[in-house]
Each structure stands twice: as C-alpha cells, then as structure tokens.
Amino acid sequence: MLAIRQRRGHEARRSVSGSLPRLPDPFDTNGVHAVRWPAPSFQALYDRHLPDWRRDTLSLRYAIGIPGAEMWEAHRDAKRALLEHVHRHTGTRLDEHVLTIGFARRATAYKRATLLLISPASCAPWRSPT
DSSP states (O other), X not given: OHHHHHHHHHHHHHHTTTTSOXXXXXXXXXXXXXXXXXXXXXXXXXXXXXXTTTTOGGGGGGGGXXXXXXXXXXXXXXXXXXXXXXXXXXXXXXXXXXXXXXXSSOOOGGGOTHHHHSOGGGGGGGSOOO
C-alpha cells in the first residue's frame, strides 16, 4: 500500500507541479488515521504497551510483542461495543461469538467478498477460541 500511495502522490505532484504550494502528503487515499481508527479498547492497550504510538505511529509495528491474550481481550471488548452500537441503532442483537462480516460505506466487486462466502467452511480457522 505504501508503494501505491507513494506512486499516486508522485504522479499527482508531477501533474500539478508549480500550480500548488507544497503541502503535507494528501495522497493517502486508502489509509486510515492510525490514532483515531483503533477502538478505545485497542487505544488503551497500545497506551499501556506502546506509549509513543500516538506521536509515532510507526511504533505500532511493535504491537507484535503484545501478549495475545491482551490483544484478544481488546478485540472482544471492541466487538462487544460494536455489537451494542448495532443493537442501539437497529434493534438487531448479534452474537459476539459468531464471525460477523460487515462492509463500511459500500460493498463493491473489487472487495471480493464472494471469496469469503463461497465456502463457509474456509472461515472455520477464524472461529473464536472460546
């Protein structure tokens, strides 16, 4: 993704060179804002284990060293909060122990959801360990 972003940025800057002032790189079209994107449970986890992550988002690469049990608990907390949000806004209660697949904004062919849906058995490795 970084290479694609850099290439798009290079092409965009080349096409408008001289017509725009030099600005921070606005060509991060597919990325997320690493500080705002994580659920609160993951933010708290990163705060405990990677205290500089909000200032230096590259330090998130060290999240690999966070114990799996703590990551799993943060994931479960985030999922509970998401499912509660869905329930509040739709009245639909979803089971936290079931794989839940959702699409933000739009479901388009290039996202290739059918790869997940062709064979439900292929999702078995993702089942909750509890």
